Amino acid sequence: MPELPEVETYVRDLTPILHKRIVQGLTVLWPRIIAAPTVDQFMQGMIGQQFTDFGRRGKYMLLGLASGNTLIIHLRMTGHVTVYAQPVMPTKHTHVVFDLADGGQIHYQDSRKFGRLWFVATPTTILAKLGEEPLAAAFEPAYLVDKLARRNASIKALLLDQSVVAGVGNIYADESLFLAGIHPTRAGSSLASEEVAKLHAAIQRVLATAIEHHGSSLGDSGIQNYARPNGELGEFQGRHQVFQRTGEPCLHCGQAIQRIVLAQRSTHFCPACQQ
DNA sequence: ATAAGGCCCTGACCGC
DNA sequence: TGCGGTCAGGGCCTTA
DSSP: OOOHHHHHHHHHHHHHHHTTOBEEEEEESSGGGEEESOHHHHHHHHTTOBEEEEEEETTEEEEEETTSOEEEEEOTTTEEEEEESSOOOOOTTEEEEEEETTSOEEEEEESSOOOEEEEESOTHHHHTTOOBOTTSTTOOHHHHHHHHTTOOSBHHHHHHOTTTBTTOOHHHHHHHHHHHTOOTTSBGGGOOHHHHHHHHHHHHHHHHHHHHTTOOOOEETTEEOOOOTTSOOOSGGGGOSSTTOTTSBOTTTOOBOEEEEETTEEEEEOTTTOO
16 A cells, blocks of 8 residues: 555655656546545646646645645555557556646546645645654654653554554554564554654654655565566565564564454564564 | 544455 | 445545
């Protein structure tokens, strides 16, 4: 599933491909994919727009346009953006097609239809509730200590909460907790500040390393849920310590990795390394 | 304010 | 072979 490292890879890959290109027309095949404004307003707004700036906030892709507006894309579980040099027939999972002035096309595809697109004047309202960017300077250990204090939910659930840290999802929550040696069921408020500091460092290290390896490409119920815009897979899945390694030996101590369900999400951990 | 559960969706997979 | 039921999962919404 696309989390921060996968979305970051997407933005870096798309930047040189889409820079300065102009949207001439578009087709919306599944209207619910457009989160805001209305489908008509989205189409009117996007036509004639030129891509200029490319960014990311949490798991949101921010495609800045010459007019000052922004196209926001959230891939959720199975969203894909592909750029073609020539027009291509939409597939059953193609929900939005952007026709580019130079004859190319951008296809938004999404087998589960959970992804969403926005056309907005300013992205701030959409992004208002997000917590700090985990790789930014403002994400300090003290920030995380404050966010976790007085919270009785499990640390796993809190890491998935986008208002605590923006961009961490199921994969990187499990991997960060393993690296920090913290059991996923521990209540947020039960963590000592030294443990939070370890977790803080683990989150940054896991995310930075995953970006270097272009994210994790995994099957989710057999569906390939993430590939780069050019179809290449990420490489970080081969370096997972616990995620989707249920029953396999811990790479640190040899104990079998366990799977439990927390906050309605599969959670993987080493019972020996994470007491 | 926080926490927990439902909902949106589809394809793979299981059991019969 | 075909069918129905179950599962996964991000983020938003509702409920307690």
